[in-house]
Amino acid sequence: MTAAANLIATAAHVARASWDAQCTTAVLANGTPQGAEVRCLPMTIGGLRAVRAFHFTVRSDATVPLLLTALGGCVAETAATSLALRGVVPDSLVVVAGCGPAGLSVRLEARGCSTEALAAALAHVRSYSPVHRLLADPGDLRIAGANGPVTAIDLPVAEVTVTWLDGLRSRTNREIDEPHQLAGGDRAPSPLEYLLGALAAESAGSGAEVHVSARRDLRGWFGMPGVPPEPRALLVQATTPGDEPAVGVIAHLVAHAQQVESSSTVLP
């Protein structure tokens, strides 16, 4: 079964079974002098537990590129799904995700598909990509456990290029994938796990341990009306009593609506 057919079957099921649409994603970060070691925790999808036995290291100066990896990976998998649902498999699909003083940006570049199909994919990204939606319009998102108010901050300049590989899989210098319970290939952390990892790494001071989780309703990802595709609540918890999670640029990016410039180009 292709990833698109698998997703349609999953979507058809969760459309009828709201409990099986409830998806919790979580990571645990251990702060080090250089940054953090992040471990993906089991993901729950309704009554299923998807084990995510992945670890990754985040340097303290690389949390924003990791967040852009999450954004670019999520945009790539959403665009690839949109094209696949129309029976289109592009020759190549690349997402350039950027960050600067003006906000965030995503540029979708593809070969081997029509301008109309790519434009539709971009529209679907804007509406249904969970990470894109979370950054562009967090709405009444709550970040529970963060220490103090999340205040405005100067955004650094950074850019990440994500190359779509197949199915829901893509890569930068890190690979990105979904669990096979969500039609992925089980090869790597998901975009949302990278986003939570960036937030956890920023929140965990050296020697501290921070747990970050997010719950979303998959029916939103599948376009069911009235259900937001993005997580509605993030929980940031220091696991050591007395420790308080730190708040920085990632928390600011997640908690406040960002200007996300998005464009698409069909390359010759």
Place this chain on the structure above:
Amino acid sequence: MPQVSGWFPDLLTTAGGANRPRGWLTTVAEQEGAESVLVYRSRADAVLAVLTGLTNPGGHVVAGEDCADLVVDGLLAEGRTVTSVAAAAPDAVFAAIRDTTQVIFLSSLVEPAMRLTPVNEISAVAHGEDLLVVVDNSVLTPASFRPLDSGAHVAIVDWTGHGIDMSTVAGSDHLLRLLPPGDSDLSAPPIGSVLDRVRQRSDTASAVAAALAGHRLLRRVERAGFAEHPWARETHDGFGPVLVVSCAVDPAPAAAALAGADVTATVHPLDPSALRITVRDGTPERITAVVDAALTIAAST
């Protein structure tokens, strides 16, 4: 939130059920109380398909010790780990659960002691932990016990011991969708008559076990029953066509003497002093007589 047309199809009118059973599998699904059924060529194929399909690399499986050997190598090769436990002891099962555990895999009937696994008790805890319960129901079949009715998520039956050379996997469509597709081209005789035969053989096996109890050449006769498992009155209609007899003599000559008789007898793979007897056609009296004769031959060799 803006709505954009052309994303997923209208999901509430999309037909699910890619694994919706057809033909003879419809009868299996009805008997199991399952939404979907997949068929595989062998028990090993079915078990590996289920346990890899329902787990991820890095995941952990708690498996009954009588069936762990079947799966350990295949699962380790796929990046999973396995802990072997006494399946009929729920506390041992619960103690083996880790944060990476995804599936509890048990036989509904644990050999050679022929203890029934309390699937309902284990499933109740598993549901609370977001774990899946997979039950190998090959001996009992849905003729005697329906694991899905007791809270299991997936039921596997290897029909080889009942005259059909294949294995079925029954469960809900959204779980079976995660499995390799199986071999839907396989066909089988009418399953209803097979189940009738299993019920009849189950009664025969119980009668044979009662008749052999106290036999001078046997140490014990192992056969599940309501006396040992009173709770099973709520869940079981029988105990399958198998009994295990612990012999005071070498069981190998007895097994050889029973070749071609109304039973299938082998030295038990988990207990070399025991005979595993699967009754086929024949009256309890006749089967008891041929087993008695075989034990006498074994005693004289």
